[in-house]
Amino acid sequence: MKHSKRITLGVAALAASAALVLSGCSSSSSTPAPSATAGALTPVKLQLQWFTQAQFAGYYAALDQGYFRDQGLDVTIVEGGTDIVPQTQLADGAVDYAVAWVPKALASREQGAGITDVAQILQKSGTLQVSMAAKNITTAADLKGKVVGNWGYGNEFEMFAGITKAGLDPAKDVSLVQQNFDEAGLLDGSIDAAQAMTYNEYAQILETMNPATGKLYQPSDLNVINWNDEGTAMLQDAIWANTEKLKSDEAYQATTVKFLTAALKGWIYARDNPEKAADIVVAKGSQLGASHQLWQTNEINKLIWPSPDGIGIIDTAAWKQTVDVAMTAKNLEGTTVITKAPDADAYDNTYVQKALDALKADGVDTTGTSFKPITVTLTEGGK
Incomplete structure (x- = not known):
């Protein structure tokens, strides 16, 4: 969506x-x-x-x-x-x-x-929070102190629930920004963890050339938080x-x-x-x-x-x-x-x-x- x-x-x-x-x-x-x-x-x-x-x-x-x-x-x-x-x-x-x-x-x-x-x-939910592997963000708890992107417009509630369940205060413990409906913020480094759908934006990242390697980004270059695993997924x-x-x-x-x-x-x-x-x-x-x-x-x-x-x-x-x-x-x-x-x-x-x-x-x-x-x-x- x-x-x-x-x-x-x-x-x-x-x-x-x-x-x-x-x-x-x-x-x-x-x-x-x-x-x-x-x-x-x-x-x-x-x-x-x-x-x-x-x-x-x-x-x-x-x-x-x-x-x-x-x-x-x-x-x-x-x-x-x-x-x-x-x-x-x-x-x-x-x-x-x-x-x-x-x-x-x-x-x-x-x-x-x-x-x-x-x-x-x-x-199952197809919503992810995606980050570069070097950021070492693998769970909702790891979002503490990070710049976290979301689309808003009602698409953010799995993420807010996950952050809260991890014991963090979304208003204080993370820096929330509204991202565009793409992965530009993640790719230019202005967002540490960005929202993506498994079937869409995540693929967009993997369809992009990694300037460090001269090849397309690979799953090994990324980490994902899956809200199904975090227990806050929504149908x-x-x-x-x-x-x-x-x-x-x-x-x-x-x-x-x-x-x-x-x-x-x-x-x-x-x-x-x-x-x-x-x-x-x-x-x-x-x-x-x-x-x-x-x-x-x-x-x-x-x-x-x-x-x-x-x-x-x-x-x-x-x-x-x-x-x-x-x-x-x-x-x-x-x-x-x-x-x-x-x-x-x-x-x-x-x-x-x-x-x-x-x-x-x-x-x-x-x-x-x-x-x-x-x-x-x-x-x-x-x-």
């Missing part, structure tokens, strides 16, 4: 980064019109958080491979942008489903948005649906199961065919380079698989941790993401479980127990 010329995070966070990102992107990517022989397909709109990139590879794969049409759906994938909040688009009825980070969507729910998490695609990309329609509209309930069945199958395709999935994203109009897209597909797969309970199932422990951090972690203004625990309508495993049952009945591997990531070789600039 954020980012320079190759990025994505909470869309509300992106207004400040408009000049830095994907200036030549089109506004949306959609399916072709149904053919005369295709029969009556149900039109569905899916709102993404950001522009076309492999963070959303599973949805583009489902579109490309015909999985949505197999379920009787004519799906339009709507790209995000600097002025688009996916969960608001959903709550306002502009789209049928939306992809959004859980804490930001919960904040919208607390403000009145009628939305429900019906499939938790990413099982990110989920599929959200309209709460009231889930309660009262039987057709929407059925469409939700069909949509999830196809979408999950798309993510399974991306797991088993990462190179092809990355190529599909590039062909759909991504402005990011091919090696960067393959890296992104591989890293997103790592955040999904394995899914022991089945892809998309909302894990109660991970949900509780997300809610706890969202209610207790304070930024420098003393603000938390939400002020009270969300109600029972905040998430519902009913529809994703039906989708998983349908896939398993067809012999599809929905857990990815044997998943192994591939090795991706990045090129300068991610080309």
Whole structure:
């Protein structure tokens, strides 16, 4: 959710980064019109958080491979942008489903948005705090006395929770600065530890020439703090649906199961065919380079698989941790993401479980127990 010329995070966070990102992107990517022989397909709109990139590879794969049409759906994938909040688009009825980070969507729910998490695609957080190896920063406690960068706009709460959990006072023990939606501050030495996503900005560093060696930066040149390891990670990309329609509209309930069945199958395709999935994203109009897209597909797969309970199932422990951090972690203004625990309508495993049952009945591997990531070789600039 954020980012320079190759990025994505909470869309509300992106207004400040408009000049830095994907200036030549089109506004949306959609399916072709149904053919005369295709029969009556149900039109569905899916709102993404950001522009076309492999963070959303599973949805583009489902579109490309015909999985949505197999379920009787004519799906339009709507790209995000600097002025688009996916969960608001959903709550306002502009789209049928939306992809959004859980804490930001919960904040919208607390403000009145009628939305429900019906499939938790990413099982782990992809947010890191990255530093040069020479700084010897490997845990949150090591941030004491350091210049620590963050994007702000709601993306900082895992970091604030981690710093606090380590016994540090974010207002006194670290020097916090708002970084741009890139890694320039880390690379020029003005930031000791910078925010990055595993699938995006971290790769941007590795796509940059190290002036000391004349070669691209290597993972051994860097240290990372992973908020999953620190115990303050929050759930990110989920599929959200309209709460009231889930309660009262039987057709929407059925469409939700069909949509999830196809979408999950798309993510399974991306797991088993990462190179092809990355190529599909590039062909759909991504402005990011091919090696960067393959890296992104591989890293997103790592955040999904394995899914022991089945892809998309909302894990109660991970949900509780997300809610706890969202209610207790304070930024420098003393603000938390939400002020009270969300109600029972905040998430519902009913529809994703039906989708998983349908896939398993067809012999599809929905857990990815044997998943192994591939090795991706990045090129300068991610080309």
